[in-house]
Amino acid sequence: MDWILDYYNWRVVAQYVPEFTRGMTATMWISLLSLIFSLVIGTVTAIMRISSNPILWRLAAGYVQAIRSTPLLIQIYVIYFSLPALPILDRRLDELEGGILALGLNAGAYMSEIIRAGIESISKGQVEGAQSVGMTYLQRMRYVVLPQAVANVLPPLLGQTAVLIKDSSLVSFIGVFELFGAGLTVLSERLMPNEAFLTVAFLYLVIYAIMLLFSNYAQRRLGGARA
């Protein structure tokens, strides 16, 4: 079995288990925080996008187009390198905050398109029904439209979340330590690309597989609920 060590020295990988664990945890945290942020932005943008107020929907449409037509990497650079000191914080964003902000803003645009499709998939009768029992706009959104829309959009949202997790690898470029960064550490300390990146690839696949299982489960559950 020793020939394997020439290609993949698992003894070295074993030495770096703490780094990989730390990287994996960081990736999960970064993804989770960006996900929450992107869902908030996505929901607000989707509601703005379907409003009849031209200023609101143009603003939302412009944001979505701008994000969709530029690469995430440049968005990260713009936010991290060029955002001046924020008056509220009284300092510049550090790399982790900048990374999460950029990831969240990026995913938010895609999330908003998914959420908008979900909202538009709700039939008009539902809204009219809610209107006729005297619900206000916010109540209609909160109790009638959004709950149904969420069920419709959960599968694509989970798909987009998988993309978000993969995209989070790009924040390693601005010096955030996460799973890919753990691979870079092994590469720079040991000059062993196989051990570094095959391990990282495998760990990303593990996360992806869990997401896939979760997505299938959600689809089954939602399908069952509707049938």
Added chain:
Amino acid sequence: MIDVMKLTMPFLVEGLWMTFKISLITIFCGSALGFVVGMLRTVGGWAVSSTLGIYIHTLRGTPFLIHLYVIYFILPETGISWLQLEAFPAAVIALSLYTSTYVAEIVRSAVEAVPNGQGEAARSAGMTAWQSMRHVILPQALKMMIPPMGGIYVIIIKGTSIVSVIGIAELVRAGEHATQRHPRELMLIYGMTALMYFVYCYPVLRLARWAETRFGSLRLPS
């Protein structure tokens, strides 16, 4: 500010040209590969279909950055001479493989979206399976593949930004160089870079949306 714009513009345009070249080569190679994978996955037997399923899931489940590093840093480690790739072919191959997974899913969805009756009618009119695919199903499926391809092209253009890490002088790289020369104009230079991507991608997205109204939208598996 105007001076910096004038000074950096030629470099950025050069970078955009590189981005353009890579994305154009990739859309052809990636679509061709994706078409083959998608068709094999649709018409092939269980074994072929699930093997290709693993190929697609493996590439979809890992970040593109990893593919790039595997092809550029790990393949040369094997010592096989034709796997010692230069940066440019490595970038194009990595991007094409990545693109092929998306295209394969589009091809499969489009072929499956053609109503069964079409193929059945073709077969009962005496066509072979190949003829029915070639003359009846594919022409209809190809039309449905057009709109999502615009989205794929934009994914490729944005993907090219990542190949800057292996030293290809494309748009992001050109922007980085410019910021080293004019470190006080970071925002301006990255803004200009973003704008150039926008100028390239936005028309493609508009075209895709027009195609959607023209050819109908295809429901893709998420």
